[in-house]
Amino acid sequence: MIDRVIGIVLIVTAIAVVLREWIGSETASLVAAVGVVAFLVLATPRAHWSRQGFVAVGLVLVVAVIALRPDWQAVSLRGLEQGAFIAAFFIALASLRNPASASPAIERCGQYLASQPPGKRYLSLTMGGHLFALILSYGAISLLGGLTESIASREANAEVREIRNRRMLLAIQRGFVASLTWSPLAFAMAISTSVVPGSTWSGAASIAIFNAVLITFVGWALDTIFKPRLTQPPPARRPMGSWRDLRPLLMLLLLLFAGVSILEVMTGLRVIAVVMLLVPVIAVGWIVIQTHANVRETGKRLGQIAFVDVPSYHSELVLLVMAGIIGTVGGALLEPMFAGQSLGLSTLPAWAILVSLVWFIPLLGQLGMNPILSVSLLAPLLPDAAAMGVSPNAVVVALTAGWALAGATSPFTATTLLVGRLGHTTAWRVGVVWNRSFTLVTGLALSVSVALAAFL
Numbered sequence: 001m002i003d004r005v006i007g008i009v010l011i012v013t014a015i016a017v018v019l020r021e022w023i024g025s026e027t028a029s030l031v032a033a034v035g036v037v038a039f040l041v042l043a044t045p046r047a048h049w050s051r052q053g054f055v056a057v058g059l060v061l062v063v064a065v066i067a068l069r070p071d072w073q074a075v076s077l078r079g080l081e082q083g084a085f086i087a088a089f090f091i092a093l094a095s096l097r098n099p100a101s102a103s104p105a106i107e108r109c110g111q112y113l114a115s116q117p118p119g120k121r122y123l124s125l126t127m128g129g130h131l132f133a134l135i136l137s138y139g140a141i142s143l144l145g146g147l148t149e150s151i152a153s154r155e156a157n158a159e160v161r162e163i164r165n166r167r168m169l170l171a172i173q174r175g176f177v178a179s180l181t182w183s184p185l186a187f188a189m190a191i192s193t194s195v196v197p198g199s200t201w202s203g204a205a206s207i208a209i210f211n212a213v214l215i216t217f218v219g220w221a222l223d224t225i226f227k228p229r230l231t232q233p234p235p236a237r238r239p240m241g242s243w244r245d246l247r248p249l250l251m252l253l254l255l256l257f258a259g260v261s262i263l264e265v266m267t268g269l270r271v272i273a274v275v276m277l278l279v280p281v282i283a284v285g286w287i288v289i290q291t292h293a294n295v296r297e298t299g300k301r302l303g304q305i306a307f308v309d310v311p312s313y314h315s316e317l318v319l320l321v322m323a324g325i326i327g328t329v330g331g332a333l334l335e336p337m338f339a340g341q342s343l344g345l346s347t348l349p350a351w352a353i354l355v356s357l358v359w360f361i362p363l364l365g366q367l368g369m370n371p372i373l374s375v376s377l378l379a380p381l382l383p384d385a386a387a388m389g390v391s392p393n394a395v396v397v398a399l400t401a402g403w404a405l406a407g408a409t410s411p412f413t414a415t416t417l418l419v420g421r422l423g424h425t426t427a428w429r430v431g432v433v434w435n436r437s438f439t440l441v442t443g444l445a446l447s448v449s450v451a452l453a454a455f456l
Contacts, residue, residue, distance in 0.1 A: 002042060003311040009038045010091055010310050010317070014276070017088035020081075021273035032084035033077055036321060039087065043314040051315055054322035061329045069332065079328040082194070083321040085272075086372065089190055090320060091310055092276045093137045098305050099286035100136055101143075105248035112241035114147040114168065122171045122223045126216055129175025131249055134183055135256065138414045144172045145422040167223060169419045170434060174219040176415060177407040181215065181400045182208035184260060184271045185279070188403040191324075191372055192396045193272065195379035201271040202264065203393035204400075207453045211401050211446055218442045226437075256282065316414075320372060327376020334381060350388040351454040354398035355447045361402030362439070365410030366432075371403045394453040401446040408435045408442075 013035030019028035044055045062079075066072045100106050113128035125144065132140035148168040180188040184201045189208070193199045256279070263274040284302065291297040348356075357378070364374040379399065385392040407415045411427040420427040 002046070004307045006039065006042050006311040006314055007307040009035055009042065010087060011306055013039065013084050014088035014091045017084050018273070018276050021269065021276065022267075029077075029081060032088070033080035036080050036083045036087060036325075039314075040318065040321065043318050047315045047318045051318040051322070054319060054326065058322050058325050058329070061326060061333065064333055065329055075329060075332040078332070079325040082324040082328045082376065085194065086187070086191070086320050086324040087317055088276055089187065089272065090313065090317060092279045093185060094309065094313060095280045095283035095305060096135050096286075097139045098301065098309055099283055099290060100139070102290060103248070103286075105245070106143075108241050108245040109249045110144050110147045112239055112243070112245040114144060115240040117239065121168065123220055125168055125171035126175035126178070126219060129172035130179050130212070130216070131175075131253060133176040133179040134185055134253055135249075137186070138176075138418065140176055141172055141415060141418045141422075145169055145418060148172065148422075166423055166434065169423050170438075171219070171223070173408065173415055173419045173430075173435075174215060174438065177404040178212040178215040178219075180404040180407055181211040181397075184275055185256070187320075187372060188375075188400045188407075189396070190272045190275070191375055192379070192399040192403070193270065195376055196385070196392050196395045196399070198385065199392035199396045203391065204396040207394075207397045207449065207456070208400055211397065211404070211449055214445045214449060215404060215442055218445055219438055222438055222441065252282075319370065323370045323373035324376055327373045331377050331380040334377075349454075350390045350394075351451040353383065353388060354390070354394060354450045354454050357395075357398040358402045358405065358443060358446050358450055361399070362405040362409050362443075365406035365413065368412050370412065371406045371410075374406075375399050375403065388454075390454050391456075394450075394456070397453050398450045401450055405439060405443055405446070409439050 013032050016028040016032035016035060019025050020032060040055060044052055047055075058079075062076055065075050069075055110128065110132070113124045116124040125148070129140055129144055132144060136143060148165065180186050182205055183189060189201055189204070193201055193204070259278050259282070260271060260274050263269075263278060264271050267274065283305075287301045288298055291301060360378070361371060361374050365371060379395075382395065385395050407413050409431040410416060411431050413427075413431075416427040416431040420430045423430065
C-alpha cells in the first residue's frame with residue numbers, strides 16, 4: 001500500500017514540475033514542493049540509515065535557515081523546488097527502463113557489443129556504455145555489465161576470466177562517465193545548467209562533447225598501451241549477432257535527440273524541461289508498440305512503472321532529493337560568509353578557477369559528497385561568470401568535467417558501486433586503484449580543455 005502511495009506522490013510531483021517548467025505555474029511549484037515533503041515523510045523511514053542521515057542534515061540546515069535568514073521561506077521553497085526537479089528528472093529517465101528491459105532488440109544490441117573480439121572490445125563497450133547511458137542512465141552499467149559478466153564467466157582460464165571481466169567493466173564505466181560531460185539526459189548537465197545562471201545545454205554542448213571524446217580516447221589508449229600479457233592467450237571467439245543489431249538503439253537515440261533539439265528551438269524552454277516531457281512520452285509510445293496497442297496490457301505496464309518501478313527507487317531518490325535540498329539550502333547559508341569573497345577565488349584567473357573545479361569535485365567525492373550535493377553547494381559560491389570574464393557555459397563545462405571524474409573515482413557513487421559488485425571487488429578498489437592512471441591522465445586532458453574553454 002505504501003508503495004502505491006509513494007508512486008502516486010512522485011508521479012503527481014513530476015507532473016507538477018513539468019507544468020512549472022512549461023507554463024510557469026506558481027500553483028504547480030507549490031504542489032511540487034508539497035509533494036517532495038510528502039515523499040520524504042513516506043520514504044525516509046524505509047530508507048537506509050545513511051539516507052536517513054542526509055534527511056537529518058537537511059532538517060538541521062532548514063532550522064538554521066529559519067533562525068538566520070529573514071528570507072527563510074524563499075530559501076526553503078527554493079530547496080524543495082530543486083529536490084522536486086531532481087525527483088521529476090529521475091522519474092522521466094527511469095520511465096525508459098521498463099520498455100528497454102522488455103525489448104529483445106536492445107538485449108541483442110548489448111550482446112553484440114559485449115561479445116566483440118579483444119581488438120575491438122574496449123571501444124565497442126565504451127561506445128555501447130555511452131549510448132546505453134543516454135537512454136538508461138545507471139541502468140546501462142547494470143545491463144551491459146551483467147552481459148559482460150555472463151560472457152566472461154564462460155571462460156575456463158581464471159586469469160583470462162578476471163582480466164577480461166575487469167577490462168570490459170571499466171570500458172562500460174568510462175563510456176558512461178563520458179556521457180556525463182555533455183548528455184542533456186544526464187543529471188550532470190541538468191543540475192549544472194540549473195545552478196549556473198545564463199547557461200544552456202546548446203551553448204555548452206560543443207566543448208562538452210569534445211570532453212567526452214577526450215575521456216573515450218584516453219581510456220582506449222591506456223587500455224591498449226597497458227594491455228596485460230597473458231601466459232596462455234584465449235582462443236578467438238566470434239561476436240554474437242551483427243552490426244545490424246545496433247540499429248534499434250541508434251534509431252531510438254536519433255528520435256530522442258531530434259525531438260529534444262526541435263522542441264528546444266520551437267519552445268525556447270530549457271532542454272531539461274523538454275526532456276522531462278518528451279522522454280516519458282517516448283516511453284509510453286514504446287510500450288504501446290510492444291503491447292500492440294492492447295489497452296489492458298498497456299495499462300498494466302504503465303501501472304507497473306507507477307506503482308512498482310518508481311517506488312522501488314525510493315532509497316536512491318531520498319539521497320538524490322536531499323543532495324539537491326542540502327546543496328541549495330547550505331549554499332544559501334554560506335553566501336553571507338563569502339559575500340564579496342567567492343571562496344577567495346576572485347583574485348585567481350578564470351581558467352584557474354575552472355580547472356580547480358575539475359579536481360575539487362572528485363576530491364569531494366572521495367569524502368562522500370554526491371556530485372549533486374557538491375555542485376549545488378559550490379556553484380552559488382563561485383564568482384559570477386561575467387565578473388570572471390567567461391561564458392556561463394564554460395562554468396558548466398568545468399562542472400560536468402569534474403562530475404565525470406567523480407563518477408569514475410568516488411567509492412560513494414552508483415557507478416563504482418555497480419562496477420565493484422559486478423567485478424567482485426570493492427567500490428574503493430574500482431575508483432582508486434583500477435581507475436587511478438585513467439583519472440590522472442584524463443584529469444590533465446580535461447584541465448587543458450576547460451582552461452581553453454575559458455578563453456573561447
